[in-house]
Amino acid sequence: MxxxxxxxxxxxxxxxxxxxxxxxxxxxxxxxxxxxxxxxxxxxxxxxxxxxxxxxxxxxxxxxxxxxxxxxxxxxxxxxxxxxxxxxxxxxxxxxxxxxxxxxxxxxxxxxxxxxxxxxxxxxxxxxxxxxxxxxxxxxxxxxxxxxxxxxxxxxxxxxxxxxxxxxxxxxxQAELEALEKGLGKPNRPVVAIVGGAKVSTKIDLLMNLVKKVDALVIGGGMANTFIAARGTNVGKSLCEHDLAETAKQIMIEAASAQCAIILPVDGVVAREFKAGADNEVVDIEAIPADAMVLDVGPKSIEAINGWIERAQTLVWNGPLGAFEIAPFDAATVAAAKFAAAQTAAGKLVSVAGGGDTVSALNHAGVADDFSYVSTAGGAFLEWMEGKELPGVAVLSKGA
The missing domain is CATH 3.40.50.1260 (Phosphoglycerate kinase, N-terminal domain)
Structure with a gap:
């Protein structure tokens, strides 16, 4: 920068x-x-x-x-x-x-x-x-x-x-630009990115950019189902963009060539209906019932995600890991957010988060103030993560 x-x-x-x-x-x-x-x-x-x-x-x-x-x-x-x-x-x-x-x-x-x-x-x-x-x-x-x-x-x-x-x-x-520079510009490695949310289609550019910049990419939320389905696993009635299977495969190929680990859920919390307190169970990701939908990542996946956060020196977070708006499907997002906040407080991690539902999710977990930096900028934060030049920033740099 x-x-x-x-x-x-x-x-x-x-x-x-x-x-x-x-x-x-x-x-x-x-x-x-x-x-x-x-x-x-x-x-x-x-x-x-x-x-x-x-x-x-x-x-x-x-x-x-x-x-x-x-x-x-x-x-x-x-x-x-x-x-x-x-x-x-x-x-x-x-x-x-x-x-x-x-x-x-x-x-x-x-x-x-x-x-x-x-x-x-x-x-x-x-x-x-x-x-x-x-x-x-x-x-x-x-x-x-x-x-x-x-x-x-x-x-x-x-x-x-x-x-x-x-x-x-x-x-x-100034604070935003300095935080972003620490996040992806000149970060301390290893760098782990967590990207969640509903759809891959809105985050293709983001994922393609991140696999070239980070050491590990954790994919959660409804997006993860698209990647899991692309590997040939049945995801039941889960939110899934089956038409983006080839895109998901391409992202995984790009990640492999850039030596970026892609972390997908190994278990999930499934339910037959999406409502508060719905009957739910934890299943292995290969064993999703045909009439159920994955609404959160499971405990083994949370353990794996926290393991990556523990190894990281820098964390960039965009999007929740599950349907955090409704309990109990907020468990993974809350657990990972609290763990990242604790690592940040201990001086072991620089944590930068932002974009859309991310701020709401971190507020819900009660840790928004404990991250190194939380951006309230939706579109600008996402475009920066996608590696695009921001006109309002570029013109300040040129004038310096």
């Missing part, structure tokens, strides 16, 4: 107008923010800049308004939650460009924090349109990107602005 400038490279910023791209795309119900995690993540950057006397101008999107103003996607709804998390007044402008934005910026005092309206109310945002980017840039002297979760999009506020003014990574972006 190329070098990038951080807030440590900024000095004498009192009075400077700093455009800060943040992720405020938070869940809202009945007009109230229900989860402030993303706001909490960007708070350190905002407060550090404000504390040094900068005029902090926040850029963000909310929802998918498709280039038109949509009342229920106004960032005005989010502003009170931002104020609460920051414990600092937050001004608001009804547009992110033009007179409304310019007047609000002109009225700022040093240390003030201003939230501009949803950047996606303009078609130029997602098109990375040059004219729209210039209009955004008119309000700032410096640019800070603290929205890794939007870094896989080459939009005006995530990529375009870095071509118009000095660009820096905010504290959240």
């Amino acid at each position: 190329a070098a990038f400038k951080t807030l440590d490279d900024l000095s004498d910023i009192a009075g400077k107008r700093i455009l800060v791209r943040v992720d405020l795309n938070v869940p809202v119900s009945d007009g109230k923010v229900t989860d402030t995690t993303r706001i909490e993540r960007v708070a350190p950057t905002i407060l550090e800049l404000s504390g040094k006397g900068a005029k902090v101008i926040l850029l963000a999107h909310f929802g998918r308004p498709k280039g038109e103003p949509v009342a229920e996607m106004s960032l005005k709804l989010i502003a009170p939650a931002v104020e609460q998390v920051l414990d600092h007044a937050v001004l608001f402008a009804d547009d992110c460009i033009g007179p409304a934005a310019a007047d609000a910026v002109a009225g700022m005092q040093d240390g003030d924090i201003l939230l501009l309206e949803n950047t996606r109310f303009h078609k130029g945002e997602e098109k990375n349109d040059a004219e729209f980017t210039r209009a955004l840039a008119a309000n700032g002297d410096l640019y800070v990107n603290d929205a890794f979760s939007a870094a896989h999009r080459a939009h005006a506020s995530t990529e375009g602005l870095a071509h118009h003014m000095p660009a820096y990574a905010g504290r959240t972006m």
